Amino acid sequence: MFLFFQKIGALVLGWLREMGRMFVFLGETVYWTFIPPLKFGRVIRQIGFIGAKSAPLIVLTGAFTGMILGLQVYYTLTKFGAEAYLGPAVALSLIRELGPVLAALMVTGRAGSALTAEIGIMRITEQVDALESMSLSPYRYLVVPNLLAALVSFPLLASIFNVVGIWGGYLIGVKLLGLSSGTYYSGIEGFVVLRDVTDGLIKSLCFGAIVVWVSCYQGYYTRHGAEGVSRATTTSVVMSSTLILVWDYFLNSVML
Amino acid sequence: MIQVLGLHKSFEGQQVLRGVDFSVNTGEVFAVIGGSGQGKSVLLKHLLGLLKPDSGQVLVDGEDISQLAGPALYRLRDRFGYLFQGGALFDSLTLFDNVAFPLREKTKLSRRDVRDRVEEELAKVGLSGMGHKYPAEVSGGMKKRAAFARVLVMRPQIVLFDEPTTGLDPVLVDSVHKLILWGKNAYGFTAVIVTHEIPEIFSVADRIGMLSGGVMLEVGTPDEIQNSKIPEIYRFVRGISDTAAVSGGLG
Secondary structure, three states: OHHHHHHHHHHHHHHHHHHHHHHHHHHHHHHHHOOOOOOHHHHHHHHHHHHHHHHHHHHHHHHHHHHHHHHHHHHHHHHHOOHHHHHHHHHHHHHHHHHHHHHHHHHHHHHHHHHHHHHHHHHHOOHHHHHHHOOOOHHHHHHHHHHHHHHHHHHHHHHHHHHHHHHHHHHHHHHHOOOOHHHHHHHHHHHOOHHHHHHHHHHHHHHHHHHHHHHHHHHHOOOOHHHHHHHHHHHHHHHHHHHHHHHHHHHHHHHO | OEEEEEEEEEEOOEEEEEEEEEEEOOOOEEEEEOOOOOOHHHHHHHHOOOOOOOEEEEEEOOEEHHHOOHHHHHHHHOOEEEEOOOOOOOOOOOHHHHHHHHHHHHOOOOHHHHHHHHHHHHHHOOOOOOOOOOHHHOOHHHHHHHHHHHHHOOOOOEEEEEOOOOOOOHHHHHHHHHHHHHHHHHHOOEEEEEEOOOOHHHHOOOEEEEEEOOEEEEEEOHHHHHOOOOHHHHHHHHOOOOHHHHHHHHO
16 A cells, blocks of 8 residues: 555656656746847748648648538538528637647647657767757757747648638538538628637647647657657657647637 | 766666766876776766766866856856767768857857868868768768867867777777877867777876776776776776676576
8 A cells, every 4th residue: 555655656756857847948948049149040940840841731631621610510500500600610610729729730740749859869869968068058959949930830830721721611611512602701701800810829829839848858858769769759749739739728718 | 177076976766976086187188997887978977067966076177067057057168078979970960060060159260261170170080071971971980080070179178088989990999099199189188088998098098097886996097007906997907707796697
């Protein structure tokens, strides 16, 4: 019985220690974000990696999400005789919720895992220590550019996701199921307000910060060689995805 | 001068350093020898403040590096160069860009001056014309030499070598040792070398310390270490295994 409580205690202490280290990492990242000089070239390169290279995936998933929404929502609305509201239903679902969340989850799988693996390999091959040994902060070179790139890329990717998704819904609702084009778009214009868009963008900014925070942290503290990199990458994707959904709930409960 | 006083360090309950004491005089080549897993690299990382001790001090000209953080730590580290075991070259950069990296990041040299300095350093370590290659495209020995050029390019006062010859053939081992001695004479740096390269290190080091069981067993000149009466050192410098341990292990 004593051993059982000892194990629970050790588990809780380990978890608290990990949480503390994560928040120290976040604090260091924020600190170095405001210490010049900014590695502008690296920020641009990372916008290319996190943002531009994720765009095709976002377009594809956005289109199919919009099309699925078009089908599902149309089916539901016909039960109430309210098919005319297909446009705003699709648009609001995407802009407020699905766009930011699904875009973030997609980028986590594509870019977040790659960030963890890259920094993790740099850690186990002592390249991170090499930066430190030259009196250069690894945060400045490896973490801050990714954070800034994500803060630029995530809202843009979510916006692309939304626009393509609305077109996907249009394709199904108007071209396939026969709703009038004017009804679809005027509904969106009538029901979607600026607050919906800004709420969605705020979510995207938060998710971008979460993905970079978790991915870089997991890479930065990678140990035990190739197996460690593999474990860190898996943990990074699982933790980022979970935190995105948890934080999404908190944001919704504050925003709605 | 570097002074290590009562250094203790443990990882996840495993005690690696149990009170290490030694000092390194300015301008000398000090070697730390010892078997694998004795904490030599851990000790070296403490000298640069890459690891913080559980207790003890690492004094660099009287300043405790283990108590420093932020700009003060970076200022002291600027006096150091560190040659990592695997070179730790940035694998996304060419050899040229690797050597140029600290110059571009830490100095205001013009593009032309950086190019001249880097080509000069690459030539000194025998890598002329190889600057365009990536670390993955060159041999282990060339990586170490490029890493050495990256260290030298900043003209450090103290250079820490973490097993600089591990994994190299005997000819390369000799060339790396000659390179260290040449660098020391050319630039006048203080060197701390962690190695288990016996007997080659006896012709390179001014003084040697044997690290075992988390403590510095003995510090002395190469002659003193070679003639040490401490059984562990006697066996280590002659490459004799502990027969009692071996027979015990075999049951």
